[in-house]
Amino acid sequence: MAARAVRAVGSGLTQAAPSTTRRAVLWVPDWPVVAALAQAGLTPDTPAAVLHGRGMIAVSAAARAAGVARGMRKRLAQSRCPQLVILPHDEGRDARAFEAVASAAEQVVAGVEITRPGLLMIPAEGAARFHGSEEALAEALVTAVAEHARCESAVGAADGLLAAIVAARQQVIVSPGASAEFLAPLPVDTLALAATERAQRQAVEELVSVLVRLGIFTLQEFTALPAADVVARFGAVGAWARRMALGEDVAPPVLRRQEDDITVEHAFEEPAERVEQLAFVAEQVAQELDAALLAAGMRCSRVRIVATTDRGDSLERVWRTDVGTRANAFAKHMADRVRWQLEGWLSGTAAGPERAPLTSLAVIAEDVIPLGSEQAYLWGGVSGADDRARRALERIQGLLGLEGVLSAREQGGRSPRDRVQLLAWGQEAQPARRIEHPWPGQIPDPAPATVLPVPAPLQVLDAGGSPVTVDRRLRVSAPPTWVRFEADPRDAVAQAAHRHPSSGHVGGDDGPVWDVPQPVEAWAGPWPVVERWWSEDSSRRAYMQIALRGGGGEARGGEAHGAEGHGGEAHGAEGRGGGRRDVDGRDVDGRGAVAILAAFTGGRWQLEAVYD
Amino acid sequence: MFESSATAREARIAAARAALTEVQARIGAEREGGERTPLPLAESLAELLPGGLRRGSVMSVAGSTSLVLALAGEASKEGSWVAIVGMPQVGIVAAARRGIDLGRLALVPHPGAQAATAAAACVDGMDLVVLGHGLALSDADRRRLGARARERGTVLLAAGPAGATAWPGSRVELVVESSHWSGLGAGDGRLRDRDMVVAVRERGRAVRRVTLRLDGERGVWRPGVRGTVLAEEVA
Numbered sequence: 001m002a003a004r005a006v007r008a009v010g011s012g013l014t015q016a017a018p019s020t021t022r023r024a025v026l027w028v029p030d031w032p033v034v035a036a037l038a039q040a041g042l043t044p045d046t047p048a049a050v051l052h053g054r055g056m057i058a059v060s061a062a063a064r065a066a067g068v069a070r071g072m073r074k075r076l077a078q079s080r081c082p083q084l085v086i087l088p089h090d091e092g093r094d095a096r097a098f099e100a101v102a103s104a105a106e107q108v109v110a111g112v113e114i115t116r117p118g119l120l121m122i123p124a125e126g127a128a129r130f131h132g133s134e135e136a137l138a139e140a141l142v143t144a145v146a147e148h149a150r151c152e153s154a155v156g157a158a159d160g161l162l163a164a165i166v167a168a169r170q171q172v173i174v175s176p177g178a179s180a181e182f183l184a185p186l187p188v189d190t191l192a193l194a195a196t197e198r199a200q201r202q203a204v205e206e207l208v209s210v211l212v213r214l215g216i217f218t219l220q221e222f223t224a225l226p227a228a229d230v231v232a233r234f235g236a237v238g239a240w241a242r243r244m245a246l247g248e249d250v251a252p253p254v255l256r257r258q259e260d261d262i263t264v265e266h267a268f269e270e271p272a273e274r275v276e277q278l279a280f281v282a283e284q285v286a287q288e289l290d291a292a293l294l295a296a297g298m299r300c301s302r303v304r305i306v307a308t309t310d311r312g313d314s315l316e317r318v319w320r321t322d323v324g325t326r327a328n329a330f331a332k333h334m335a336d337r338v339r340w341q342l343e344g345w346l347s348g349t350a351a352g353p354e355r356a357p358l359t360s361l362a363v364i365a366e367d368v369i370p371l372g373s374e375q376a377y378l379w380g381g382v383s384g385a386d387d388r389a390r391r392a393l394e395r396i397q398g399l400l401g402l403e404g405v406l407s408a409r410e411q412g413g414r415s416p417r418d419r420v421q422l423l424a425w426g427q428e429a430q431p432a433r434r435i436e437h438p439w440p441g442q443i444p445d446p447a448p449a450t451v452l453p454v455p456a457p458l459q460v461l462d463a464g465g466s467p468v469t470v471d472r473r474l475r476v477s478a479p480p481t482w483v484r485f486e487a488d489p490r491d492a493v494a495q496a497a498h499r500h501p502s503s504g505h506v507g508g509d510d511g512p513v514w515d516v517p518q519p520v521e522a523w524a525g526p527w528p529v530v531e532r533w534w535s536e537d538s539s540r541r542a543y544m545q546i547a548l549r550g551g552g553g554e555a556r557g558g559e560a561h562g563a564e565g566h567g568g569e570a571h572g573a574e575g576r577g578g579g580r581r582d583v584d585g586r587d588v589d590g591r592g593a594v595a596i597l598a599a600f601t602g603g604r605w606q607l608e609a610v611y612d
Numbered sequence: 613m614f615e616s617s618a619t620a621r622e623a624r625i626a627a628a629r630a631a632l633t634e635v636q637a638r639i640g641a642e643r644e645g646g647e648r649t650p651l652p653l654a655e656s657l658a659e660l661l662p663g664g665l666r667r668g669s670v671m672s673v674a675g676s677t678s679l680v681l682a683l684a685g686e687a688s689k690e691g692s693w694v695a696i697v698g699m700p701q702v703g704i705v706a707a708a709r710r711g712i713d714l715g716r717l718a719l720v721p722h723p724g725a726q727a728a729t730a731a732a733a734c735v736d737g738m739d740l741v742v743l744g745h746g747l748a749l750s751d752a753d754r755r756r757l758g759a760r761a762r763e764r765g766t767v768l769l770a771a772g773p774a775g776a777t778a779w780p781g782s783r784v785e786l787v788v789e790s791s792h793w794s795g796l797g798a799g800d801g802r803l804r805d806r807d808m809v810v811a812v813r814e815r816g817r818a819v820r821r822v823t824l825r826l827d828g829e830r831g832v833w834r835p836g837v838r839g840t841v842l843a844e845e846v847a
Contacts, residue, residue, distance in 0.1 A: 390737075392737020392738065396720060399729060404720060405719070408717060420704040446709065446803060447703055448706060449677035449706040449707075450701050476799065522801075524803075
């Protein structure tokens with residue numbers, strides 16, 4: 001990037017503390033609630049709060065006046081203020097809406113850094129000289145934000161991050177070199193203000209709680225501790241907090257340089273319904289975007305495709321692109337993606353608003369950066385192998401369609417199936433469920449190597465051959481002794497046994513055909529999991545791990561299920577009972593046990609996963 | 613004059629031999645012509661395949677998806693790209709626990725009728741390709757894929773259920789002969805450790821039986837417990 005941090009060099013201002021940078025901070029109070037109100041179309045004086053998890057994370061001024069505070073539970077907040085509007089938490093919305101504030105501030109100052117949505121860091125030195133004084137700069141900033149982004153803001157200036165944030169909250173300008181004294185009498189929990197991420201904030205809050213228990217209440221008392229002891233006791237967080245409390249900056253601000261997104265739009269003369277029509281337009285639009293990027297000397301790392309239907313719905317998807325350096329590849333690459341996406345919508349296979357003819361199509365290059373300053377890939381450097389692999393995958397995607405190649409990532413969840421998020425290769429990932437959350441009831445490790453995409457039916461029987469059930473109190477009716485998998489449809493013996501009167505059912509051959517019972521060696525459970533009990537798609541199930549005994553009736557059902565994915569194929573090749581040999585003449589008996597994960601739900605058993 | 617040319621020739625040969633010895637000393641003399649460095653393999657699996665995952669080779673693994681994932685794990689951790697073709701049921705969490713880097717993992721769950729083309733494209737681009745059991749591949753397709761893998765230096769792992777026929781022309785065939793889970797009781801405990809006996813059939817070698825322990829606690833092969841060779845027999 002061309003714009004680097006403007007460091008204070010020999011300007012007299014920073015001689016007292018050479019490691020700090022003069023900064024101004026623009027703070028929009030209660031940003032999440034301001035952004036949410038604007039999106040909901042409500043006026044800023046509505047009593048409102050943003051709810052995340054179990055508590056309010058931001059409260060509007062009107063609600064605060066009515067007695068609602070941050071961190072309050074929903075019920076308590078509503079009892080204090082019955083007309084309170086509760087808005088959902090959405091980090092993406094906060095960040096998106098804050099762009100307006102950032103660009104308003106950029107009309108006054110050349111480069112600003114978004115510390116977090118709601119907080120802007122501004123290099124004060126040059127800008128203050130330009131505007132005459134820091135007071136004039138602050139005034140210009142507040143006016144610009146009020147005019148263009150239509151929200152109230154507060155500006156403060158000081159040396160260092162923490163002092164500047166506190167100064168903004170108090171709307172004061174701390175004279176150069178006075179930041180340490182300014183911070184000294186403040187309580188130690190002020191430190192949390194300077195944390196930018198949630199994880200960091202938690203670490204700082206822990207530090208603060210320890211400090212308070214040690215009898216250290218102000219930043220002055222904290223900085224009086226010997227630096228070595230602070231590091232020895234609190235590690236990296238302690239060192240960071242000490243530098244912050246002394247008004248010293250950890251790093252000079254990284255400036256946000258405005259590069260406008262490059263947009264190419266196409267309006268259909270008459271609404272387009274056919275894929276062929278779209279394919280042509282997709283190619284044209286992609287080439288135009290490629291040309292526009294080339295003309296600007298830029299490349300982009302993300303492309304957003306927006307199509308509007310004649311019902312007024314808009315369909316959006318973001319794609320990651322890493323093809324900037326390959327000549328001509330970009331246009332083709334993007335044309336394919338536009339085409340796949342539109343095909344998906346028009347054919348109704350992809351999720352989204354109701355199918356309708358398209359009226360316009362826009363392709364927007366986002367995260368635009370100058371050519372030649374490519375970012376490394378997420379997983380490391382740009383290497384030939386990565387490029388080769390990616391090209392191969394794109395080729396397969398061209399062959400099989402968008403969902404033909406998937407990338408996987410781990411996410412939070414309880415059952416093995418829920419713990420995986422699958423996305424079309426190259427598609428920008430939507431936020432997954434957080435892994436760090438506790439997920440009580442999660443099936444413990446080891447993770448099963450085979451997870452059936454769709455659970456297969458299963459019979460779990462007791463010693464007498466009657467089905468094992470789990471009741472509401474998690475009582476297992478009898479110890480499971482036998483397990484029957486669904487038989488292979490091609491397995492004539494199992495089909496015949498199913499038809500035979502001794503199988504117990506009379507007339508017809510409906511219902512699953514069961515394979516021979518497999519003896520259970522050991523089992524554990526049941527482990528109850530009740531998910532989303534408040535919603536339509538609630539599930540209530542009890543999991544059980546069952547190890548099957550190897551030997552005579554070998555555990556092939558699970559493996560065959562695993563191999564075929566949808567259960568009930570390809571059992572036939574293997575032996576039934578003792579002494580059969582497989583195709584190569586090897587003895588297949590005496591093969592060991594597999595373990596399975598079974599779930600009891602709605603009165604029947606399902607095979608969820610196989611530990612093979 | 614003849615003598616002088618003969619001595620010059622001998623001197624040239626000696627110089628060439630010296631250069632060859634030096635190169636052999638530098639990169640190892642055992643390597644045959646055209647052979648590439650094998651993909652890394654977890655230390656605990658070294659007993660299973662003393663030669664490592666030879667590039668360009670085809671291996672069949674029957675009876676354990678965990679073993680397939682473990683074989684691919686170390687290579688993926690070291691930067692190789694892995695594709696899993698035709699296995700919609702593979703456990704991703706298990707793959708991650710075995711060391712596979714999900715950022716360099718691509719899944720082609722249902723290639724359908726295009727299986728041969730998709731697998732060939734994977735062989736071209738990836739370092740290690742796992743092929744599922746139910747792929748629509750003819751024997752000719754399989755031979756072509758094997759040849760392509762040999763040419764590109766890609767490792768093909770053909771996974772199959774216990775008792776499945778091996779991939780024709782596979783260099784090594786790993787068959788899980790028995791496995792035993794521990795940690796479960798009668799309604800208590802949970803799955804923890806797993807011991808398995810794997811028969812290694814290598815072309816032109818005696819069949820070896822190796823016991824391996826899968827450590828459920830950490831989900832990795834326990835480094836201390838190396839596989840032990842139980843018995844060797846002539847195939």
